[in-house]
Amino acid sequence: MDNVNKPTPLSQDKSSTDKPSLNEPLQGEPLQGKRLQAPKLEAKQLMVAKWLSLAPLYKLPVTLFRYVFLAMDRVLGLTKIEMDKVINLTVPVSTGAPLLGTIPLNEHSASDSSHTIANRIKLRIYHPSATKPQKTLVYFHGGGGVIGSINTHDHFCRYLAKHGNMNIISVGYRLAPEHKFPIPICDAIEAWNYINTNHQQLNINPQHIGVGGDSAGGYLACIIGLHSLQTSLPVQAKVTPAFQFLIYPMVDLQGLTESYRRFNKQLILTRDLMDYFRLKYLHSLDEVTLPLVSPLQAAEISESPKSYILTLGYDPLRDDGIAYAQRLKAAGINTQHQHFDDCMHGFISITKLSARAKQATHNIAMALNSFNE
Numbered sequence: 001m002d003n004v005n006k007p008t009p010l011s012q013d014k015s016s017t018d019k020p021s022l023n024e025p026l027q028g029e030p031l032q033g034k035r036l037q038a039p040k041l042e043a044k045q046l047m048v049a050k051w052l053s054l055a056p057l058y059k060l061p062v063t064l065f066r067y068v069f070l071a072m073d074r075v076l077g078l079t080k081i082e083m084d085k086v087i088n089l090t091v092p093v094s095t096g097a098p099l100l101g102t103i104p105l106n107e108h109s110a111s112d113s114s115h116t117i118a119n120r121i122k123l124r125i126y127h128p129s130a131t132k133p134q135k136t137l138v139y140f141h142g143g144g145g146v147i148g149s150i151n152t153h154d155h156f157c158r159y160l161a162k163h164g165n166m167n168i169i170s171v172g173y174r175l176a177p178e179h180k181f182p183i184p185i186c187d188a189i190e191a192w193n194y195i196n197t198n199h200q201q202l203n204i205n206p207q208h209i210g211v212g213g214d215s216a217g218g219y220l221a222c223i224i225g226l227h228s229l230q231t232s233l234p235v236q237a238k239v240t241p242a243f244q245f246l247i248y249p250m251v252d253l254q255g256l257t258e259s260y261r262r263f264n265k266q267l268i269l270t271r272d273l274m275d276y277f278r279l280k281y282l283h284s285l286d287e288v289t290l291p292l293v294s295p296l297q298a299a300e301i302s303e304s305p306k307s308y309i310l311t312l313g314y315d316p317l318r319d320d321g322i323a324y325a326q327r328l329k330a331a332g333i334n335t336q337h338q339h340f341d342d343c344m345h346g347f348i349s350i351t352k353l354s355a356r357a358k359q360a361t362h363n364i365a366m367a368l369n370s371f372n373e
Contacts, residue, residue, distance in 0.1 A: 036322075037313030038342035041267075044354035045314075045344050048076065049266045057268075058276040062146060062177065069147045069349075076350040078155040078361065081162050085127040090120040093174075093190045094234060121187055122172035123195075124150045125202060128161040135208040135372055136167040137245060138195055142215030142346075144250070144277025145176050145184050153214075156348050159361065164368030167204055169195055173220070176281040182233060182292055184281075188220040189235045196239045210243035210305070210371065214348065215269075215317070216277070218249025218309075222295050222324075225304045229291050243371050246309040247364060248345055249324065250317055252296040253278050253288045257319035267314055268346035274316050296324050306334035308367050313341035338367060 040046070057065060137160065141153040150172040161168040173187035192211065199206040211221040221244050223229055230236040255261075255274065264271040278285065282293065291298040307328050311321040325337040340360050347357040348364075 035341055036318065036339070040342075041314045041344055042342045042354060042356040045347055045350065045357060046266065048350045048353055049268055049344060052268060053266050056272065058270070058273040062280065066147045066149070069143065070149070070152045073152050073155065073349045076352050077348070078159050078351050078358075080155050081158040083126050083128055083158060083161060084130050085125075087125040087127075089123050089125075091123055091191065091194045093119055093121050093187050121174060121191060122150055123191065124154070124157070124170045124172075126157055126161040126168040126170070127203075128158075128165065128167070132203060133166050133372070134205050135210070135242075136169060136195075136204045137164070137368065138169045138171060138192060138209060138211050138221075138241075140171050140173065140188055140211070140213035140217030140220040142213065142217045142247075142250075143175070144274070145181070145216045145219075145281040146277050147175070148216070152349075156361075160365050160368055163362060163365035165372055166368060169202075169204075180280075181282050181287065184216075185220060185223055185292065186233060186235050189224060189230065189233070189237050192224050192241075193235070193238050206239075208242050209239075210245060211241040212245030212247070212308075212368075213249070214247035215345065216250050218246035219251060219295065222246060222249060222251065222304065223292065226291075226295060226298060226301060227303060228300060229295065229298055232292070240303070241305045243305050244307045245368055245371070246307065246321075246324075247348075248310055248312050248315055248317055249321055251324045252294040252320040253282070254294055254297075255288075255316075257316075259318040260316045260320075263314060263316045263318075267316075267344050268349075269316055269344070271316050296320055296327070300331075301327055302331040302333065304328060304331070304333050308336045308338070308371070310364065310367075311337070311339045312343045312345055312347075313339070314344040317345065336367065336370070338363070 060068060139157055141148040141150065150170045153170060157168045157170045171188060171191040173184045173191065175184065195202060196206060196209060211224050213221045224237050225241050225244055227237060260271055287293050289297060309321060309325045311318050325335060328335040342356065343360050347354065348361050351358040351361055
């Protein structure tokens with residue numbers, strides 16, 4: 001049995017019998033005196049990270065990296081859970097009309113008025129039980145905007161659907177470098193609009209649809225609730241999410257924090273790998289200060305819906321995530337912030353090897369379940 005650190009005041013690591021409540025806003029806390037990381041990364045997670053470090057992921061070609069990510073999840077991740085119903089469909093998205101502002105779109109998405117197979121994205125809808133849950137989470141997978149897919153997160157979405165007691169709609173947005181910034185954002189918004197417009201056909205309650213995701217998916221999710229950032233885009237969200245569920249989100253690509261600089265070896269996500277994603281996702285590193293790239297830099301985030309945000313002790317994105325949680329609380333947003341100080345970014349993909357990772361994954365599902373209250 002793996003050792004599980006005792007939660008500190010910032011480490012709100014609740015058991016499955018003690019679901020976090022979102023009924024009351026949690027007060028923001030200063031970082032001083034709080035344990036941001038355990039003395040050591042949990043042993044089994046460290047073992048996997050050391051193994052992956054033998055062939056650094058950031059040196060892989062994108063196509064190979066995508067296969068490796070899927071293989072890692074299938075070999076080391078969660079076991080597949082059967083659902084009452086799983087529906088696969090494709091929906092049309094814009095091919096990329098020129099923006100009103102100065103942000104360029106990739107030539108791979110040249111303007112075209114028709115909806116061809118090249119400009120359709122996949123949705124996968126998970127209904128966990130015959131008695132449909134009242135609430136739905138629209139989920140965007142992680143992977144730095146470069147790797148990841150509906151398939152890499154299939155088992156995780158099934159887990160969230162069952163244990164979170166919620167319909168999950170997983171979105172297969174287009175990826176960089178084939179489709180650079182801001183195309184993944186536009187795809188996320190268009191999928192969100194499609195789901196809300198077609199809620200009857202999708203058999204979901206339009207009053208209770210939230211957004212969420214891990215890492216880059218959390219980044220896409222938070223932008224959907226920030227309408228003020230969308231004015232330069234060719235599409236805007238038509239409906240405000242009922243809630244947002246952000247799992248170790250990527251909220252600032254400037255890379256200026258202590259955690260970004262420090263965590264660069266023996267982890268699934270390192271500084272070098274984040275640099276790999278930044279260079280693939282962006283047209284130029286000059287874009288890192290744009291709020292659409294780094295929503296932590298947005299002047300105003302008070303329009304965000306009630307929120308859950310998870311941060312981790314061993315993660316280059318840790319400090320930005322904590323800062324975003326504090327900004328949400330300071331803006332008066334009902335926010336639940338959990339911090340697992342002995343876990344690393346991407347632990348949801350190695351639950352077969354790490355009992356701690358499996359427990360932490362269950363804690364995430366219980367946090368999602370709390371939105372049913």
